[in-house]
Amino acid sequence: MAESHRPKGLASAVSYRDSKAAYRWLEEAFGFEPLFVLLDEDGNLAHSEMGYGQSVVMVGNEWSDDHRSPASIGGKNTQSVHVQLGAGEDIDAHCDRARGAGAAIIAEPETQFYGDRTYRAKDPEGHIWTFGVTVEAKTAAEWDAEGGFTTKTRLDD
Template structure:
């Protein structure tokens, strides 16, 4: 169990049934359990999982502002992007997620910027995007292919 965190970001995702979600995320997406905090009644008070160098917090709905899409008509206010390591088989990852019950809302496809990605909904409707770099491209290359202009900062 990690006692101290390095500088970085993590997401906290709310579920109606956080125990089921915790188990499902391990089986479907390969997230690794770090720890769970159980209250005196055995309810999940807080939990954390890791994927690579990232942490995701899984918990229950706990206020009107912290709800599952299952209680919001399926609406999401954020999605989580998960980057697989170079060489990992994203198509197999997608099939494992599908077999575990994920709704695949965008099949694996190679993007103009060189990643192959897919999108899935978990059983409560959270949207997850998974990607893996299959071809390293420069900003000039993806700008030419996608019709964009890449900059470091916005102009004033």
């Protein structure tokens, strides 16, 4: 059951046409952990939360013109969610699990210039999820040299 207080941090909230199906699917496909569901008097999902490591994703129904599933707005996303796997976790197996559950893999696992191996997937309603795991810890100087970038802390530095 959910704690009554949350630590300081961020959580994403995603809207679905069928939030109950999405809640079940996110557990099966991505390994998100059910934390709690809040059902209304008709048994509809009013709110729910799932955990992954120290993070939370809120899963709910479409509830206003501004809170829609990509399936309701031509497949468009205004943001995507990045999920970092733990050190040593097998991202290729994670991708295979997601694919097996019906995720559309839109970018196969690939090692990036900054040392993470990542893949991107769309869930059944079209939300884009990126998963990554660090396979080689690199310094900013190393990834700048490899990627042709300049890393800073602030824009005005």
